[in-house]
Amino acid sequence: MKTRRIDNYGKINRDKILSFSWDKKNYKGFEGDTLASALLANNIGIVGRSFKYHRPRGIFSSGVEESGALVTIGSKDRRDPNVRATTQELYNGLEASGQNAFPNVNFDLAGINNYLGRFFAAGFYYKTFMGIPPLEWGKGTAIWMFFEKFIRKAAGMGSSSGLPDPDTYEHAHDFCDLIVVGSGPAGVAAAIEAAEKKLDVILVEQDSLIGGNQLAENDFDNSQIKNQLENLGIKIMTRTTAFGLYDNCVVGLLERVTDHISAPNVNFPRQRFWTIRAKHIIVGAGAIERHIAFNNNDIPGVMTVNASKHYLNRYGVLTGKSIVIATNNDSVYETAHQLSEAGANVTVLDSRTNFEIETNKSFEIRKGYVPYNINGSKKIDSLDISKSETINKSETINCDQVLLSGGWSPAVHLLSHRGVKPKWDYKNACFLPSDTKENITMVGSSRGLWNKNDCIASGIAGTTSALNRLGISKTNYFFPKPGGWKNPIQPLYEVKYKKSRSKSFVDYQHDVTTDDVRLAHREGFISVEHLKRYTTLGMANDQGKMGNIIGLSLMAELLNKEIPEVGTTVFRPPYTPVSIGALSGRNVGKHFRPLRVTPMHQWNIDHGAKMIEVGLYQRPWYYPKENETLSDSYIREASTVRKTVGICDVTSLGKIAIQGPDSNEFLNRIYSNGFSKLQVGKARYGIMLRDDGIVMDDGTSWRLAENEYFMTTSTGEAAKVMSWLEELLQTRWTDLNVNVTSVSEQWAGVSVAGPKSREVLNNCVDDSFVITNNNLPFMGVTSTFLKGNIPCRIARISFSGELAFEVYVKSDFANTMMDLLWENAKKYDGCLYGLEALGALRVEKGHVTAAELDGRVTIDDAGLSKMASTKKSYIGSAMRKRGVLKNNDREILVGFFPVNLKETFNAGTIVCEKNNIKGQGIGRITSVTYSPELGHWIGLGFVKGGLDKWKDTNLVGADPVRNKQMNLKVVSPHMIDPKGERMYA
C-alpha cells in the first residue's frame, strides 16, 4: 500500500518508528503522530461506521471536534471505546479497532440501514412508543420494550469492556492568580504578560504540544516559546483539558497522564482530575472550522481545510492528491497554496463572486461555485459542482478529497458554562462571546479574531483587564475588533439540490441530516432545545462542535427568522468527555467513603467478631463459636446476657461534653422530658424533638458535676445532634453560657449487661463499694477507676432490660478495659455480644432505635408520651400538638407475635386487616428478631390505633416482596419484663 507520508514536511520524529495495530493488522507510524495521522499516512480511509445508517466514515478533523473517527483503543479490561483518533497520540504497541460495525468497518452488514433511512429518521426512537401504524399495534411501552434491545445494539457506538477498571485515577487541587486556557498566540501572550506582572500563572493546553493552531503552520517551532514560558515560572500543563468553568473562578481540568505511553509506570494514575481555584480566567480556546451540508458530504475523504493543513505541516501527511476545497471565506487560501506546493492538484470553489485574493496561481479558483454532491461510497470518486445562485448540474470534477470550510465558530463553550449567552455576529457569521461580570476574559480567535497579530494584542489586553479587575493596575486597554479577513465571509450552511434523494449531514456523529431538521420542524419541534433532543443534533462526544450552527441556520430558514432569534443551545460541561474513573478518583471500593472503627476494633476481631457496617462505623455483628451461624450465635449471645453476663462495644454512640453555667437550662430546653431536677451523679434518658414536633433522637445525659454533663446520642444521629446543639447556641439562644464539644473519639464505651454484670464489675473496679445498689442505683453515674489505675465513668443504664452498666474509658485504655472485663466475664460463663444480639434484646424490651425513629414518628406514636413534659416548654412542644400529629388515625408502636408461633416474618412486612390486604395497609413492621426468651419470632412496628384497638383481633402480615403472608397478633411492645424488675435488681 502506498503511503501518503511525504518527505520534508511535519514535526514528527522520523527516527523513532512506532508500530501499532488497526483492526488486528499491523502498521507503522512515527513518534509525534496521532492515531488519525498514522491511519491517514497508511492510506486507511474508512475508520468507522456511522451511528444509525452504518455509512462508512473517515477522519473529518484533526482535533477534539472530531465526529467521525471514533475508535476503540486497547483490549480486555483496558478497552476504551469512542476515543477520538484525532487526539489519541500514537505509542508503540497501540491497539485500535473500528466500532459499530460487523464484521468490520470496511464491510459492514448493517450498511443495509443506509437504504432503510426513512425508518430511522428523526424521532424514530420515540415513535416506537406509538405502536406500528395503522393500528398502533403495541402502543404504550410494549413495542418499545420489544425493540429497545435491538435498537440499542444496532445504534450504539463502541462498547465498554464490562470489566473493573484496572487503572487508578487521582484528584488534585491547585490555586493560582490567573489560569490561561489554550496556548495559541493569544493565550501565550496573555500568560507572558501576566507572569511579567508577577502573577502566578497556570497555562493549560489540551494538546501534547503548546502552540494552538500554529502547530498547523509549516515554519512554527514552539521550543523558544516554551523556554520563555518556563523561565517566567509559568506552570504549563499539556495534555490537560479545561472541561468546565464553575462558580468563583473554579476550573475543572482533566490531565491525561499515561494515555500516550505504551507501558506506563504502574505508580502513575492514568488521569488526574484537577480542581483549580483561580482569581481570574483567560480563555483562548480558539475557533473550530465548520463544514457545509450537501449531498453525501460524509464520504471518507471529506475533511475540514484546517485539518488537512495540520496533517501536512505537523504530521507530514498529504491527505489527498486531487483536492477540491469548498469555502465561503478567506481562511483556506494559505492551505490551498501549501497543498499544491506539496504536490497536490488543488481547485478552490469559493461561493463568493466578488472578492480579491493574492495567490501564486498554483491552483485554480472557481469563484461563485459550490459543491452539491459527492459521487462514491467508500471513497470519493468525483464531485458535482454548480454555480452558487441556482443549483443545476453543471460540472463534475474528478478528485479524491473534498476539503470544506463553511466558516469558523469561536469556542465559546467554557463561557457558556457560566450561563453567558453568546451573541450572533452577522458580519463574521458566528457566535461571539458576550461580556460577563465574572473574572473571565475571552481572547484570540475564541473572541472572533482571525489573524495572529490581533490574537496577540487581545491576549495582552486580556491580562491588562484581569490586572484591573484584580485591583493590581489601572491601565487602559482595548481589544481588536472581531474579524480580520480581507474579504467578508458569505454565509453558506447548506447546498440544496432537490433532484436527488439526498443525505446531507448536519451532525456526522449522530447521522442527523438536513431532512431530519426539516422533519423536526414539520412535527413541531422548533425550539432549539427540542430540535436537539428530537434529532439528537449536537449530542454525544463532539457536542455539535462542527454541526450545531448548520442546524440552527436551517431551523432559522424554516421559521423565516434570523439565527439569533432561533437562539443557541446551552453548552454544558464537560467540553470533551471525562471518564467516570477520573470523576471518582480514588474514592472507589473500600475508599468510597471514610471508615470509622472503634479503639477496640482489632480486639473485637481478635476475639472472633464478625463485623458489620453501621453508617461509617464497623461494629461487631456477632461472635460465632466454631461452626455457629449468625442465628446460632446471636441467639446464644442474647440468652447468655439474660442468664449471666455479656459485654458489647458501644463506642460508636455519639458523645458530647456539655459545660457551662447554663447547661441545665440548655438540656431542659432541648429534651422533651424534664432535666431541671437531675442531680449530680445521675443520668437520664431523654428524647429530642425537631422544631416541627417529630422525634429527632434519643439518648442519655449524665450530670457529672453542677455545670458539666456527658451526653450520649444514637450512632446514626451523632453528627446531626452535634450540629443542632451548635446551631441553637450560636443562632437562637445566644445568651446561654454553654459550651458543647464532641468527645465521641475520646471515649471508648462498653455495655456490661446481665444478672452477673455487677459481679464482673466488682472484680474490675478499684473500689467495688462505689457500684453497690445503694451507691449506684438505676440511672446512677460515678467517676471511678478500673484496676490498674484507669480512670473511668460508669452509669447504670440498660438497653437490654437487664441489670446493666455502661463503662467509658479514655480511648487509649480501650483494649486494657476489654481484657479486664472479658477475663472476669468468662468466670461467670459470660459472652461477648454483637449488634444482632443487642437488637434481639432491645426488641424484646420494646426499646426503639433508628428503625422506629425514622423521622415520621412523634413521641406519642413511639408510645413515649410519658417522656413529654407538661410542666415546661421545649423544642417541638408547640408543634407536636398540631392537628395532623394528634390524629386518631396515627400509627402507634406495638409488638407483634405470629399467631402460629412456628412462623417467621421479616421487617418491612405490611400489616393489613384480614379482608383488606392491599396498599399500605394499616401498619408496618420495623424490627424483627427471634426471641430466645420467648422461644419464637417477635417484631416491633406500628399500627393505626395501636394495641388498644387490635389486641383481640388477628391481623395479616403481607410481605409481597418475599411472596409471604402470615397471621399476626398485636401485643404490648414490652414483650418481656414489662415492669422492669430485672433492670432495678
Added chain:
Amino acid sequence: MIRINCPYCGERDHSEFSYGGDATINYPSLDASEKDWTEAIFFRKNIKGFQFETWHHSNGCRMWLVVERSTVTHEIKSVKPCHPDLQKVVENNK
C-alpha cells in the same frame, strides 16, 4: 463551586460547609403558639437575588455563619458569625 470566606478560617470550598437555612427567621419563644411556630418553620420566601442564609463550617471551625448570597449568581457579599457577640469581636478585629 462556591467559595466562602470564613471569618475564622479564611476562604474555603463550600464542600467544607453545610447549608443551614434562612438566617432572617426570628424563632418564637418556646412557649409561643402553634401558629407562630408554623409561621417560623414552614413559610419561606423564594428570593431571587441576595438573601441571608446560615451555613455551618462543619468540616472546619464548626462555627455557624450568616452568608449573604445571590441565589442567581452565587455571588457572596458578606460572611459573618451568627452569634452577635462574635460578630462584634470579628468587626473589632478588622
